[in-house]
Amino acid sequence: MSRHDAVSNETLETRYDEYMMPIWKSLNVPLRRASDCTVEDFDGNEYLDVFSGISVTNVGHRNDAVVDAAKAQLDEFVHGCSYVHPNRPVADLAERIAEITPGDLRKSFFCNSGTEAVEGAIKLARKYTGSKEVVALEMGFHGRTLGSLALTGNHTYKREMGPAINDAVHAPAPYRYRWGADADSEAAFADRAAAEIEHVIGTHTSDDLAAIVVEPVMGEGGIVVPPKGWLERVAEIAHDHDALLIADEVQTGYGRTGSMFATEHFDATPDILTQAKGIANGLPLGAFTASPEIADAFESGDHLSTFGGNPVACAAALATIDELEGGIVAETAEKGAWLDDELAALEDDFDVVGDTRGLGLMQGIELVDPTETGPRGAAPAPAKALAATVGDELRDRGIIVGVGGYYKNVVRFQPPLTITTDQLDRTLGELRAVLEEVTADA
Ligand SMILES: Cc1ncc(COP(=O)(O)O)c(C=O)c1O
Numbered sequence: 001m002s003r004h005d006a007v008s009n010e011t012l013e014t015r016y017d018e019y020m021m022p023i024w025k026s027l028n029v030p031l032r033r034a035s036d037c038t039v040e041d042f043d044g045n046e047y048l049d050v051f052s053g054i055s056v057t058n059v060g061h062r063n064d065a066v067v068d069a070a071k072a073q074l075d076e077f078v079h080g081c082s083y084v085h086p087n088r089p090v091a092d093l094a095e096r097i098a099e100i101t102p103g104d105l106r107k108s109f110f111c112n113s114g115t116e117a118v119e120g121a122i123k124l125a126r127k128y129t130g131s132k133e134v135v136a137l138e139m140g141f142h143g144r145t146l147g148s149l150a151l152t153g154n155h156t157y158k159r160e161m162g163p164a165i166n167d168a169v170h171a172p173a174p175y176r177y178r179w180g181a182d183a184d185s186e187a188a189f190a191d192r193a194a195a196e197i198e199h200v201i202g203t204h205t206s207d208d209l210a211a212i213v214v215e216p217v218m219g220e221g222g223i224v225v226p227p228k229g230w231l232e233r234v235a236e237i238a239h240d241h242d243a244l245l246i247a248d249e250v251q252t253g254y255g256r257t258g259s260m261f262a263t264e265h266f267d268a269t270p271d272i273l274t275q276a277k278g279i280a281n282g283l284p285l286g287a288f289t290a291s292p293e294i295a296d297a298f299e300s301g302d303h304l305s306t307f308g309g310n311p312v313a314c315a316a317a318l319a320t321i322d323e324l325e326g327g328i329v330a331e332t333a334e335k336g337a338w339l340d341d342e343l344a345a346l347e348d349d350f351d352v353v354g355d356t357r358g359l360g361l362m363q364g365i366e367l368v369d370p371t372e373t374g375p376r377g378a379a380p381a382p383a384k385a386l387a388a389t390v391g392d393e394l395r396d397r398g399i400i401v402g403v404g405g406y407y408k409n410v411v412r413f414q415p416p417l418t419i420t421t422d423q424l425d426r427t428l429g430e431l432r433a434v435l436e437e438v439t440a441d442a
Pocket of ligand 1: 113141219220277
């Protein structure tokens with residue numbers, strides 16, 4: 001099999017086996033072409049994409065405005081190395097990000113990915129505070145290079161390759177379904193989950209804290225939405241310890257949760273905000289943004305990336321933001337609220353649906369085995385194999401969803417934000433049919 005043979009789903013998969021490192025089990029949908037919410041493989045099959053390449057193509061695959069902006073920039077210049085040759089796409093995007101980010105977040109650094117954004121944010125927090133230690137959350141995901149892997153609170157990403165450099169300490173996640181069902185109220189659980197962070201700082205650090213890093217809604221951890229009041233308490237705890245709050249919005253940013261950034265749902269502004277994924281609708285770009293006071297702690301030579309802030313990616317990002325602000329974010333909030341209600345109804349109809357949760361078009365359903373008790377004796381046992389089956393069955397019916405979460409038992413719905421209610425309705429119909437089928441077999 002070689003690149004000279006005719007391309008089909010099978011030949012592509014075979015060449016992946018031969019020439020690519022075996023790090024991932026694919027969705028079995030080799031990509032020939034994609035447009036808005038539809039992707040097509042090499043055997044002529046079309047799929048409704050309800051996962052957007054892990055939450056990236058927020059304004060739709062091959063969005064016209066984004067493609068035009070990138071093509072126009074390709075005709076001007078492709079590389080400027082953002083600091084070596086100051087250039088307009090970089091300056092325009094930095095200014096635009098200052099306008100759309102909350103509070104007095106104003107100065108940005110551009111890189112190529114989420115993992116780099118997180119690592120840069122940690123360097124800045126250390127430089128600004130003069131402290132070293134970092135607290136992150138169990139179940140959190142912040143990337144796979146050794147620095148961001150240190151913050152990732154899931155040992156399966158580190159197996160046989162850890163410990164990561166300067167491992168962070170981890171506090172329990174605000175995961176009410178499993179760790180807080182006995183709390184009297186959302187507020188009581190918010191207090192308890194925040195107190196756990198304070199406890200970890202007291203017991204696991206020498207109080208030389210540079211930052212607390214959290215995802216405002218956990219993505220890879222399984223679409224975990226924190227209780228109201230929690231993020232505000234985490235910000236207070238960070239500041240009480242002269243540390244910074246870093247909100248990792250790599251997955252939640254750029255409209256995903258029905259606001260431009262997920263922190264806007266809460267009454268807390270982060271000191272540093274990391275971005276990537278949806279920022280340029282698929283072109284590689286990452287960023288972290290801070291107030292001038294914090295950003296100016298960096299001095300010349302403290303940080304750089306050769307490709308960071310690629311002008312084509314920055315031009316695409318500017319067009320992406322225009323598209324999002326043209327109504328997509330507001331519609332995401334509406335469609336998301338509707339989808340949230342529809343998914344919640346599944347909890348009553350199917351015992352295997354233990355929990356449904358999300359914000360905007362970042363939704364998940366947690367599948368369980370109601371006959372077995374889960375970890376630490378709380379909610380029912382995670383049903384990992386069932387979630388994989390549901391994902392495969394949906395794919396065979398022409399719908400791509402994600403399957404993940406800390407226990408790999410969460411079916412994730414993170415479509416392009418341009419998805420229509422008819423397409424969401426079709427997804428729900430097929431999901432119900434699949435759940436009926438798999439539970440009938442049980
Ligand atoms: C919250 C969060 N941070 C960081 C990352 C790492 O981003 P990347 O894969 O672009 O390095 C991810 C990726 O899923 C993420 O969800």
